[in-house]
Amino acid sequence: MSKPGKAVKAHTLKPRLPRGLVDRGPAEIAATHRMLEAIRESFELYGFEAVETPFIEYTEALGKFLPDLDRPNEGVFSFQDEDEAWLSLRYDLTAPLARYVAEHFDALPKPYRSYRAGYVFRNEKPGPGRFRQFMQFDADIVGAGSVAADAEICMMAADTLERVGIARGDYVVKVNNRKVLDGAMEAIGLGGDAEAGRRLTVLRAIDKLDRLGADGVRLLLGAGRRDESGDFTRGAGLPDEAVERILRYVSFQAAPTDGGDRLAFWESFFGGWGDVVGGSETGRQGIAELHAIMRLCEAAGYGHDRIRADPSVVRGLEYYTGPVYEAELTFPVTNEEGQTVRFGSVAGGGRYDGLVGRFRAEPVPATGFSVGVSRLFSALQLVSSPIVTGSAARGPVVVLVLDREEIASYQALVAALRQAGIRAEPYLGASGMKAQMKYADRRGAPCVVIQGSDERASGTVQIKDLIEGARAADAIASNAEWKATRPAQFSVPVAEMVARVREVLARHDGA
């Protein structure tokens, strides 16, 4: 047993976490659990089934598809196995799924619809709001090349957001197509493997449209841009004509107006895109796919207030090959600089027809999306979704321990409560009655059970209803009055303890 008051040690470790990692307490765990269950129900309704892969994979099996890699270890936590093979912590849930499907290809039903939730890890430069461990909740359809699969994913994204408590009108699922982007690149002479680097620079520039506006993106597509701090970012060096063509493309925005003939709307909307991709076959195919997705969504009743084409959606990960999606929350929040901005993206994904094919002789089409669990959780707190604001779990009944020699008899009281299915515990610390009552308060105990020597002699216990007691305390003026009346505290024979505690719990049910 420990002896408090022992000599102070000369040297102690500092208890702390590396940056970008956090602990979670019971309220957040319970609320997150409810949110994950709602997402799971939504995915199951769409016919998806669960799968789980480990946190560690061969580095080469995961591949390197992360955006914005400017550090030597490229965003991934890696270490060597005893046979010198490189292993990595997964950085998303898509690359491991591709490995899983390839490994179990013949045993899986195809198309294979699966979902999985889990932590992923990024070896990021630590900074405020950048986490190195965060949770994703993914759903994917592997083995379906049809754009109907992409449309399903977009509809499911919309349904899932509504199910967790985001109101219609507070979100939009934006859809674009990498093929259109590729076509636009081809049309300005950036096709082929040799231009892969410049294409990436162009994509990153488009990705910043929200933040920098058209003028900022214009600089990044051309010679480059100097930001407020004086840092210079080199641009893609495109000629003016090409810059304007790209800007024309990203400016096609489908205004979220309702009514009218929606199919006709999309017809005219995409009519303007052909010019951007010029003669590129890939580009034209991309526009046709995007148009087909919009038609399917409209037919299923998902109008462009919920799902709409948006050419500014790029998605950072390199493995996308077709439609890409992003679910954005549109309600306003105040950012770190005090500006009012949209909440922004909480989920995204796209088609990655090449990823499973890395492991197999034949290509395997696949599409899916990923919910950023922590981002969505923050959003639900902002809109006070009942899913995350639900009442905290009630604490246990605390049996005070007034006489430590009699611990066995206190434990017997606790055992009786537990056998009746009532959450209960004896106080096991070394402090006196006052501290024990304070402990019961901090634990959120609905009531305490008290047995001093008098009660023990008479075979009774005192039950003190802490919830009722707190209410009564507010109404009582003086300490003397309190002591005289002792509201919400009563004496019962031990044999009746369980029944009377049950009554107290029932009285406060839902409180």
Add this chain to the structure above:
Amino acid sequence: MSKPGKAVKAHTLKPRLPRGLVDRGPAEIAATHRMLEAIRESFELYGFEAVETPFIEYTEALGKFLPDLDRPNEGVFSFQDEDEAWLSLRYDLTAPLARYVAEHFDALPKPYRSYRAGYVFRNEKPGPGRFRQFMQFDADIVGAGSVAADAEICMMAADTLERVGIARGDYVVKVNNRKVLDGAMEAIGLGGDAEAGRRLTVLRAIDKLDRLGADGVRLLLGAGRRDESGDFTRGAGLPDEAVERILRYVSFQAAPTDGGDRLAFWESFFGGWGDVVGGSETGRQGIAELHAIMRLCEAAGYGHDRIRADPSVVRGLEYYTGPVYEAELTFPVTNEEGQTVRFGSVAGGGRYDGLVGRFRAEPVPATGFSVGVSRLFSALQLVSSPIVTGSAARGPVVVLVLDREEIASYQALVAALRQAGIRAEPYLGASGMKAQMKYADRRGAPCVVIQGSDERASGTVQIKDLIEGARAADAIASNAEWKATRPAQFSVPVAEMVARVREVLARHDGA
């Protein structure tokens, strides 16, 4: 879109996992989830609350307490941060809890009862049945120095096993005390820091009693032992008298007989132990603590058929300072060599009064235990616990897609089902009707919805009950008869589809 039939690639990656890591499918995930929920309910009944810590910690915060370290990286996956600090994947859930409690000490109620489930990682030599990622489910009481806390943990271990489906009599919670072991060492002259290495050798020898018997342990305590393969393990080199004293100690076994005066039984049982620890004060204190735990358990109705003192329990982790426990399943299984053995340990733990104190000026008493989730899961499968054998989830209703041009109208049928809360999906692959029916079977679909051009023209769908159909198929002799009767398939107007599918689902509820 992908083009199946493309030229075979010259080189492909092999899809595989590093050894000691596994994937899990939907049935195992659902069954494990049910088991974890049952454990959580048990822990909550005892007043414990949830906490979650990240997978990565500073290496020095975790410390190095793993048993049997004979590899250079000492059992832990580690990597360097960008500021060169060493980080590690957690190897258990106790060391991170100690860091958490130390970091949030003033904000936590004390005693602090917490539980947490999660994966831990060991950089083990891979081998059959050795996992490098496995789940633990822990419960700990921090801030309670009293043996009543240890007794609570042992009782909760027993209750938890019964709650998940292990019958009384099929398990036993064995308790020992490191202080008794330390006392026994002192008594044979192995006290003090200089003898730490030899003490470890002695502990490991005792730990092998189950496997090697008294004769094997005798050799390991003395000069050493040569096993069947010819490998020689050096012994602790104790003199004969010391060897016999240790063997006398580990041979004190409390036979699990019932009836009689149990408190008197323990009185006489521990009476024989004093000789082993000789004059060691620590040893005598350890015996007194163990005796107190047994009295508390007996008083709460947990007899020595469920919880009993056992001197052969050692526990591998180095941080234990007092009582140690091990929950063992006693029913027979056949091991790899075809021998009948007990199933063995599924949970264990003990008191670790020094672990939180590494971070603080004052010592902080703590005790807890850890359930090996995978081990327990295997055990539940062996005893066919209803918790893991529960029926698999039913698959979705599959809407066949016979005419891919009409995908929007199939998707509308699916949307109607989903809006009614019925799990449903359109078939999104490229295959024909026969393959689609096979797909529905593999997914465990209760029924399929079929709409060809005739049905579309007449505003109807065919509903085919696959469960009833399979039953009927067993009863029908010829293919011709089948085609004539088409059992379990019927035509309904589209407007009635949802109601009729619901009838099919209700008919097979619980099937």
